[in-house]
Amino acid sequence: MDLNLQLLLLYGTISATLAKYVFVKSKTSWTDAQTNCQAKFTDMAPINNENDQTLIQELAAGSTAYIWFGLQRNMTDTTKWLWSGGGEVTWFNWESGQPDGTGSQNFGILVNFKWHDADDKLSGFSFCFSVHVVRQEKTWEEALKHCRKHYQDLATISSETELMLIQKELDKDVSTEHVWMGLHFLSGEWAWLDGQVREYEVWGSENKPECPTKTCGALVVNKEIKQWNAHDCQEKLHFICY
Numbered sequence: 001m002d003l004n005l006q007l008l009l010l011y012g013t014i015s016a017t018l019a020k021y022v023f024v025k026s027k028t029s030w031t032d033a034q035t036n037c038q039a040k041f042t043d044m045a046p047i048n049n050e051n052d053q054t055l056i057q058e059l060a061a062g063s064t065a066y067i068w069f070g071l072q073r074n075m076t077d078t079t080k081w082l083w084s085g086g087g088e089v090t091w092f093n094w095e096s097g098q099p100d101g102t103g104s105q106n107f108g109i110l111v112n113f114k115w116h117d118a119d120d121k122l123s124g125f126s127f128c129f130s131v132h133v134v135r136q137e138k139t140w141e142e143a144l145k146h147c148r149k150h151y152q153d154l155a156t157i158s159s160e161t162e163l164m165l166i167q168k169e170l171d172k173d174v175s176t177e178h179v180w181m182g183l184h185f186l187s188g189e190w191a192w193l194d195g196q197v198r199e200y201e202v203w204g205s206e207n208k209p210e211c212p213t214k215t216c217g218a219l220v221v222n223k224e225i226k227q228w229n230a231h232d233c234q235e236k237l238h239f240i241c242y
């Protein structure tokens, strides 16, 4: 049987999801975990900030297993780290004394939720990143309802890496241009639906509108452009859920 198919069948029954993360409770190497995440979801999970670290801990609460995530050493500059799917790592949560690997410890694993560099041969559970592009034209509010009914929410984008991962999903169909995301103007400011602090912003040429008449956030991402813009909430666009 094809390895990907085996993994799909295996993981179908033993995973749990919270927002963008899927916790896969089956022990594999980092490389096999990456193969599974890319086949069944979007990619392995980046952990961008404190908020993400908290989500991960909620989803795997009580687990004492080692858990792989999308961290891998940059082999062209081994003092640096990259996310599976692209993007340099800028926020870290290392255990004290880590990373301590030389040679083969090139992958990130959670031990009691602290980051360790580890050898691919180690066996661990894993975290995948999962977003869905819904190719139906809906207003922002209709899109929100659809996401909450079928998934969890309209997606938040918390890093350049997540933008790259979403682009991977969008590139599966070149026709999609602007897509709704979970950003809206509320009580005098732009806010994410999930309450996440806007640490990462890529507003387009119009810049961030301070007193907008268009109060819903849409994303455009392709080879030339990666940015978000304010749109009329009644426009009908495709959208991204997690």
Ligand SMILES: [Ca+2]
Pocket (backbone or CB within 6 Å): 098, 099, 100, 101, 105, 116, 117, 118
């Ligand atoms: Ca280590």
